[in-house]
Amino acid sequence: MTLSTEYSNDNKQFVIHVKGKFDFGLVQQFRQSYAELKDGAETVVVDFRETEYIDSCALGMLLNMRKSVGVGEKNFHLVNCRPEIRNILEIARFDKLFHID
Amino acid sequence: MMRVLIVDDQAANRLLLSDMVRGFGYQCLTVNDGADALAVYPRFTPDLVLLDVLMPGLSGLATAPKLKQLAGEVHLPIIFITALDEQETLLQCLEAGGDDFISKPFEPVVLEAKLRAHMRTRELSSSLAEKNKALAYHSSRIEREHQIVEHIFQNSLAHNYLDYPNLHTYLSPMSMFNGDLLLAAPGPLGNIYVLLGDFTGHGLSAAVGALPTSQTFFSLTEQGASVGEIVREINKRLHHLLPTDMFLAALVVELSASGERVSYWNGGIPPAVLLGADQRAWAALQPQHLALGILTDNEFDSRVSSLRVSPDDSLVLYTDGLTELPAEQGMLGVDGVRELLQGCTNMGELTAAVQRLMIGRKQRDDVSMAWLRCRPTGLKPRQDNTTPSGIPxxxxxxxxxxxxxxxxxxxxxxxxxxxxxxxxxxxxxxxxxxxxxxxxxxxxxxxxxxxxxxxxxxxxxxxxxxxxxxxxxxxxxxxxxxxxxxxxxxxxxxxxxxxxxxxxxxxxxxxxxxxxxxxxxxxxxxxxxxxxxxxxxxxxxxxxxxx
Structure with missing residues (x-):
């Protein structure tokens, strides 16, 4: 299982974990993961702690998520990034669109 | 067979007494004076001594304390043989260590009754001495075992990162034997993890449960596992290992490298307090789960909570030893702890405040506390330090x-x-x-x-x-x-x-x-x-x- 999701205790946070490669192979799975987001969830968190690689397609998927879940309505956090992955997110200027931690 | 030593300078008395004593079913040895009595003591090891008061050479009064000394820890009854019923002599006999008197002429029934009574005391004392010896042996063995466990424990905690500069802790020196556990470890992303645990039970059993817990914690934090994975794995191991009535209340916290994000899972630990720059408690990490080791892996709920924090915030973790401290009305309680924290800006002040509460009062449980400052951790993400290959x-x-x-x-x-x-x-x-x-x-x-x-x-x-x-x-x-x-x-x-x-x-x-x-x-x-x-x-x- 390369992609798993969970809600926090208070259901206010929805967390997506991506294991290993975050690339075009996850296009459908990733979109489905947030398709039925509960109303109470205020923040969508993508946890990169187990993500080894990402490519530009993953960047596209993150942008799509932001667009379809609703910019302005939810907070989007990209957390636990390794320095290399953080570097890629910063090159793509994602720090302007997401809260990167 | 119980042995009676008869000490008398008069042959007639010796003969009369030894006949009677043998007749009661005791083994018996007679000597003429105090010096002989002391000389035969090591060989004969009497269970009771019949001692004449007035003898040439070493008198009965001088012999009695020496015999008592030879007898060591086990009580040696000494019955003085006396022809006198002078009050003063009797008093001297008692002071010299005498336990009873028998006066001439000897009445067989009285003598037998006295011998039997004192033999019983002797037996009781001797069995007590045996038990004391066994007890001392067990006590030193437990002491030794504690030392061994402590040694193993210290080694298994060699990587415990309690020296992390933004973490300050208060633990009683033998905390492992009261069941409290405080672990800290850096993660590969520059993040830091803290586990505060409280085992049911005390002593060795609590320390034994701490071993698999700390091993799991250190190995998973090294891999950078999430808080949810860590608690799930510890729960699985403890559920497998521990008896039903033993479990670990635990709070596991992860602070991100930026120091801005706290993720936590709390199973049965009193709510840790988040203090703002103004020392005001603005959030509490409430216990939302059952303690670790109770539920099966299928029943277990590993959902975590997370909070965004700022660099001036502090997170204060504590075990129920703190809430159970005596206060003006009953116990300090969670609200009391919050009040106590209002006046503290660091661990030193908190420790002083807690110690003031303890003065003159018997502590019911041991207090463990940790103060974590939510700043960028300053820890370097782990890197590959190998020398690059030289072969093109x-x-x-x-x-x-x-x-x-x-x-x-x-x-x-x-x-x-x-x-x-x-x-x-x-x-x-x-x-x-x-x-x-x-x-x-x-x-x-x-x-x-x-x-x-x-x-x-x-x-x-x-x-x-x-x-x-x-x-x-x-x-x-x-x-x-x-x-x-x-x-x-x-x-x-x-x-x-x-x-x-x-x-x-x-x-x-x-x-x-x-x-x-x-x-x-x-x-x-x-x-x-x-x-x-x-x-x-x-x-x-x-x-x-x-x-």
Missing amino acids: FEVKIRLHSEDIQQLDPVNQIVRDLSHIPGFGLVKSQLFTVLQEAYSNALEHGLLQLDSSLKSTPEGFEQYYQLYQERLQALQHGWIEFGIEYCPARRYLKLRVTDSGTGFSHAELVAEEPTDDGFGRGLQLIRQLTSELCWNDNGRTVECILPM
């Missing part, structure tokens, strides 16, 4: 349509290369660059896909559907990787060529990232590499990845 090489990999359909080439190439010393450091960048170049060659060179499709979320997915369809239908074509490692100049020269028709790259070499996928991919390659160029009418892309 060049590889060429040509993939034909069937390879392209079946393999996940970039992932495999990067995985294999990352085993070469020094490549671990750049594997992520290498993956991204090769993957972008490969995707470009495949999607545009071989599959002739149009990037503009990706500009809407629907189109994005449609694009990848089309990608799958065309890939499956692919009959001809190839993609070739060229990878050249130059250790002297510390770089990797990367080349990706495809058999497609090529394209004018000029339209793609826009400086600003566009919103479509390829523009973004190109931007990544451009930032991660140098000397990026296209050849063969756009069919070959080349670049240099510094190492």
Whole structure:
């Protein structure tokens, strides 16, 4: 299982974990993961702690998520990034669109 | 058979007494004076002494204390033989250590009764001495075992990172034997983990449970596991190992490298308090779960909570030893702890405040506390420190349509290369660059896909559907990787060529990232590499990845 999701205790946070490669192979799975987001969830968190690689397609998927879940309505956090992955997110200027931690 | 030593200077008395004593069923030895009595003592080891008061040489009064001394820990009854009923002599006999008197003429019934009574005392004392000895043995054995467990425990906690500068703790010195456990460990991302635990029970059993807990904690934190994974694994191990009535209340906290995000799971620990810069408690990490070791893995709920914190915040963790401290009305309680914290700006002040509460009162439970400052951790993400390989090489990999359909080439190439010393450091960048170049060659060179499709979320997915369809239908074509490692100049020269028709790259070499996928991919390659160029009418892309 390369992609798993969970809600926090208070259901206010929805967390997506991506294991290993975050690339075009996850296009459908990733979109489905947030398709039925509960109303109470205020923040969508993508946890990169187990993500080894990402490519530009993953960047596209993150942008799509932001667009379809609703910019302005939810907070989007990209957390636990390794320095290399953080570097890629910063090159793509994602720090302007997401809260990167 | 119990032994009676008869000490008398008069032969008649000796004869009379020894006859009677033997008749009662005791073994018996007679001597003439005090000096002889002391001389035979080690050999005969009497259980009771009949001692004459007035004897030439060492008198009975002088002999009695010496006999008592020889007897050591086990009580040796001494009955004085006396013809006198002078009050004063009797008093002296008692002071000399005498336990009873028998006066001449001897009355057999009285003598027997006295002997039996004192023999019983002797027996009781002797069995008590045996038990004391056994007790002392067990006590020293437990002491030794505690030392061994403590030793093992200290070693297993050798990596406990309680010296982390932003973490201050208060633990009683023998805390492992009262069941409290405080663990801290840095993660590979520069993050820090803290576990505060409280085992049911005390003593060795609590310490034994701490071993698998700390081992699991340290091994998972080293891998950078999430709080949810850590508590799930500890729960699984403890549920398997511990008896039903034993469990671990625990609070596991992770502070991100930036110091801005706290994730936690609390099973049965009093609510840890988040203090703002003004010392006001603005949040509490409430216990939301059952303690660890109670539920099966299927029943277990590993959901965590998280909070955003700022650099002036502090997180104060404590066990129920603190809430149970005596206060004006009953116990301090959770509210009392909050009040106590209002006046504290650091661990030193909190410790002083807690110790003031303890003065003159018997502590019911041991108090463990930790004060974590929510600042950027300053911990360096873990890095590969191996010396890069000194052997230059060049590889060429040509993939034909069937390879392209079946393999996940970039992932495999990067995985294999990352085993070469020094490549671990750049594997992520290498993956991204090769993957972008490969995707470009495949999607545009071989599959002739149009990037503009990706500009809407629907189109994005449609694009990848089309990608799958065309890939499956692919009959001809190839993609070739060229990878050249130059250790002297510390770089990797990367080349990706495809058999497609090529394209004018000029339209793609826009400086600003566009919103479509390829523009973004190109931007990544451009930032991660140098000397990026296209050849063969756009069919070959080349670049240099510094190492």
